[in-house]
Amino acid sequence: MQTTTTAATTTKTQLPQVTEPRNPGTKLDLDWVARVQANTSAIERRCATLPGRRSIKKDHQAAWLLKAISCIDLTTLSGDDTERRVHRLCAKARQPVRAEMLEALGMPGLTTGAVCVYHEMIPAAVSALEGTGIPVAAVSTGFPAGLSPFHLRIQEIRESVAAGAEEIDIVISRRHVLSGDWQALYDEMAEKREACGEAHIKAILATGELGSLRNVARASLVCMMAGADFIKTSTGKESVNATLPVTLVMIRAIRDYFEHTGYRVGYKPAGGISKAKDALVYLSLIKEELGDRWLQPDLFRFGASSLLGDIERQLEHHLTGAYSAGYRHAIG
Numbered sequence: 276m277q278t279t280t281t282a283a284t285t286t287k288t289q290l291p292q293v294t295e296p297r298n299p300g301t302k303l304d305l306d307w308v309a310r311v312q313a314n315t316s317a318i319e320r321r322c323a324t325l326p327g328r329r330s331i332k333k334d335h336q337a338a339w340l341l342k343a344i345s346c347i348d349l350t351t352l353s354g355d356d357t358e359r360r361v362h363r364l365c366a367k368a369r370q371p372v373r374a375e376m377l378e379a380l381g382m383p384g385l386t387t388g389a390v391c392v393y394h395e396m397i398p399a400a401v402s403a404l405e406g407t408g409i410p411v412a413a414v415s416t417g418f419p420a421g422l423s424p425f426h427l428r429i430q431e432i433r434e435s436v437a438a439g440a441e442e443i444d445i446v447i448s449r450r451h452v453l454s455g456d457w458q459a460l461y462d463e464m465a466e467k468r469e470a471c472g473e474a475h476i477k478a479i480l481a482t483g484e485l486g487s488l489r490n491v492a493r494a495s496l497v498c499m500m501a502g503a504d505f506i507k508t509s510t511g512k513e514s515v516n517a518t519l520p521v522t523l524v525m526i527r528a529i530r531d532y533f534e535h536t537g538y539r540v541g542y543k544p545a546g547g548i549s550k551a552k553d554a555l556v557y558l559s560l561i562k563e564e565l566g567d568r569w570l571q572p573d574l575f576r577f578g579a580s581s582l583l584g585d586i587e588r589q590l591e592h593h594l595t596g597a598y599s600a601g602y603r604h605a606i607g
């Protein structure tokens with residue numbers, strides 16, 4: 276990995292306060308959508324080289340892992356979620372690594388990027404995070420399938436915002452992509468964005484269900500044209516979730532959109548990212564393709580329920596030379 280530590284060492288608490296203008300969207304440009312291509316074999320070749328490259332070591336690795344923590348949407352999305360579980364998760368978001376370790380690593384006060392829950396758990400998360408500045412993200416619009424009546428999906432967004440969610444992770448209607456109905460995808464996305472008001476909207480594409488990388492690229496573009504603040508790979512519930520080829524396609528769509536419009540849209544890979552070494556590969560790919568500006572929590576998040584535990588183990592090893600047992604990092 277040829278990446279330097281420059282971006283990694285600029286962590287959340289040291290950030291200059293950059294205010295990124297929200298993507299207002301554009302009109303639907305069907306000619307642009309039709310021109311979008313994805314060369315699957317070239318994309319797969321590029322991605323195959325990434326994990327095998329020389330890895331980042333020692334202090335540099337620790338700096339990148341701290342960066343990864345600041346970009347995690349710490350997530351619980353289970354049918355048996357309870358307020359107590361959400362409270363424990365929020366305690367972990369407030370202090371993702373033991374205080375003495377953060378002191379030793381020079382990052383006291385580091386937090387995760389957000390906590391991500393179902394609608395019913397928003398009040399528990401909001402009260403547990405009060406005063407921290409950590410936003411609550413809610414999955415919405417009939418997550419994960421997104422097939423409930425449309426007016427109820429819009430109502431769900433409004434209720435989640437009213438309950439205190441500052442970020443709304445919506446699911447798109449996959450059938451609009453599979454049938455090439457870009458107008459329908461654009462219209463539903465624009466309506467969801469409008470329902471969010473000031474809350475930021477992340478469009479979950481469920482890429483594992485879109486059939487081709489070209490469809491992923493075109494759906495990414497249409498969602499950005501309709502005003503997405505972030506595009507996100509997956510719900511974590513599809514049989515194939517975040518992958519490197521899908522990531523390359525989506526971040527190149529983000530780059531194209533920025534070059535055409537001047538607006539930066541964020542990226543959130545989600546589902547199945549549970550190892551620190553995988554997080555490092557994602558971060559290096561973002562740095563190479565989009566540059567340092569995208570390595571900040573306002574433009575990059577990991578959607579992950581168990582990544583934090585592995586990062587904590589790696590940081591402990593970095594500091595002590597020994598790995599602790601997995602059960603000591605049961606949450607996150």
Ligand SMILES: O=C[C@H](O)COP(=O)(O)O
Nearest residue numbers: 511545546547578579580
């Ligand atoms: O959006 C977040 C995902 O649902 C989390 O997936 P995961 O449990 O595989 O980390």
